Amino acid sequence: MLDRAGGVDVQVTTARTLRDHLPTPIARTAGAVRRRLKGLRYSYAQLPEFPQVADTPVRLFIGPTNSAGQGYAWARAADTIDGVSAVSFSVHRKGQFQFKDDYGVPLVWFGQPRWQRAQEQHVLGSYTHVLMESLRPLFGARGLKDGFTELQQLKDAGIKPALLFHGSDIRLPSRHAKRERWSPFTPGDPLTDRLETQAARFAELVDAADVPVFVSTVDLLDDVPAARWLPVAIDPAPWARAARPLFSTDRPVVVHVPSSAQLKGSDRIDEVLTGLADSGLIEYRRISGVTHQQMPAVIGDADIVVDQLRIGLYGVAAVEALAAGRLCVSYVGSAVRDRVRSLTGREVPIVEADPDSLASVVTDLLSDRTAAAEQAAAGPGFVAELHDGRRSARALTDWFDSKESL
Structure with missing residues (x-):
């Protein structure tokens, strides 16, 4: 099945394989x-x-x-x-x-x-x-x-x-x-x-x-x-250029791009987000078949990016979503947040979620979009300070x- 995101043809199935990561x-x-x-x-x-x-x-x-x-x-x-x-x-x-x-x-x-x-x-x-x-x-x-x-x-x-x-x-x-x-x-x-x-x-x-x-x-x-x-x-510029205004579509777009479905907990992410999509609350896109050059357009056309629910970290995919000013939802964990704070003095601006809380986290974000937009706005500055090279x-x-x- 093909979808359109920012002018890019997107195949909505499993994205990159485990071998890529x-x-x-x-x-x-x-x-x-x-x-x-x-x-x-x-x-x-x-x-x-x-x-x-x-x-x-x-x-x-x-x-x-x-x-x-x-x-x-x-x-x-x-x-x-x-x-x-x-x-x-x-x-x-x-x-x-x-x-x-x-x-x-x-x-x-x-x-x-x-x-x-x-x-x-x-x-x-x-x-x-x-x-x-x-x-x-x-x-x-x-x-x-x-x-x-x-x-x-x-x-x-x-x-x-x-x-x-x-x-x-x-x-x-x-x-x-x-x-x-x-x-x-x-x-x-x-x-x-x-x-x-x-x-x-x-x-x-x-x-x-x-x-x-x-x-x-x-x-x-x-x-x-x-x-x-x-x-x-990363180079933040392509991600910032490709980003549309947050919450500017009829239904908020939630994207998941798994490099490893097993490690990222994609089965649970699919279950929760498909349910929210079936209820009419969101549009869910599980992305595959997209080159890295096309990814800024895909991420920039989203409102929320769900990264992973299993590992307890943040990596390249989360940083790219933050650079685009998207709401990044992921299981980072208190240990990683504490360590980043200790090393850099910065708070990780990723919205915390786990397999039990993902549905309520997404629902809460959509219920107060002003607060959610303020959370997303912290992403580009975080990336510029820690992850622009x-x-x-x-x-x-x-x-x-x-x-x-x-």
């Missing part, structure tokens, strides 16, 4: 790589070109997952620092939505030995700092489960490496389930068990790596207490100026 393992055995390449003919003239590297004192390389486009966003934030240049790299998987990056390669090329050697030479010979996302290998699928051995290569080359985690790559489900009433993680569930194994192994590697660690959301400081917060970053640049500057991992 969670980097999948990119290690492959030699046999698997050979099977994948079987029948393909490579022209070495078609090897992807590497980007020009600026002649600056600090040259930062970020990759290889670019989750939610954040590798590219942090690279642009780093570019604003005097004496710093940055490049983002990502592996492009067929059938998976691609965010903007500085350069990347298809997964089949990631397993190509000649490209692997060229990538290794490029990185080791060009950069002073490397931010390795999600402990994934940077130099190709060479039978490695992770990028741990590459960290030592970087150190041996005189490069300062750091690790960066986005969420379920390091969040331990069993720990989350103990602290969060609404946790989506259940022992025996295939996703829970897979993430438990991965997070436990990565935690051991983090301890052994002895390099600085960044996390993109403050809830992850529970999983990596020694980590530093590298706030997610400037605070991210400050976090990176502290790392560049430190003596760690020399």
Whole structure:
């Protein structure tokens, strides 16, 4: 079924897949790589070109997952620092939505030995700092489960490496389930068990790596207490430009764009919002089939954006809704709100809701639209102060100026 939102054709089904939010393992055995390449003919003239590297004192390389486009966003934030240049790299998987990056390669090329050697030479010979996302290998699928051995290569080359985690790559489900009433993680569930194994192994590697660690959301400081917060970053301007006046349609529009239906509690969100729509109170749009370039128009045509009800955090999708001046409804949790207040002095302007309270929260917002509009108006300022890249640049500057991992 197609709907129209801000001139954009929208398919109202599940949006981005779990793979968009969670980097999948990119290690492959030699046999698997050979099977994948079987029948393909490579022209070495078609090897992807590497980007020009600026002649600056600090040259930062970020990759290889670019989750939610954040590798590219942090690279642009780093570019604003005097004496710093940055490049983002990502592996492009067929059938998976691609965010903007500085350069990347298809997964089949990631397993190509000649490209692997060229990538290794490029990185080791060009950069002073490397931010390795999600402990994934940077130099190709060479039978490695992770990028741990590459960290030592970087150190041996005189490069300062750091690790960066986005969420379920390091969040331990069993720990989350103990602290969060609404946790989506259940022992025996295939996703829970897979993430438990991965997070436990990565935690051991983090301890052994002895390099600085960044996390993109403050809830992850529970999983990596020694980590530093590298706030997610966006360009607020497209979101602000695309936003229509709040509550300017016949029925308020409520939007949900799940990157992972299981982790975001989309079953309960669908149940509640469909019920409110059937009663005539709202128009409910569950969005899919939309590129990131189209998302400002989709979000800007909404009055309320319901992000998630299970995890207890806020991330890129919530920040984008706030930048558009929309009412963002989500389960943030008191621990995250307290930590953001402690770190920044700011209150998170997201309307709190959980699986039990979502219906009443939305109904209350619509019953006092003046108060709701005042709540929404706090969003753009919050984003401008914490998530337009400037605070991210400050976090990176502290790392560049430190003596760690020399």
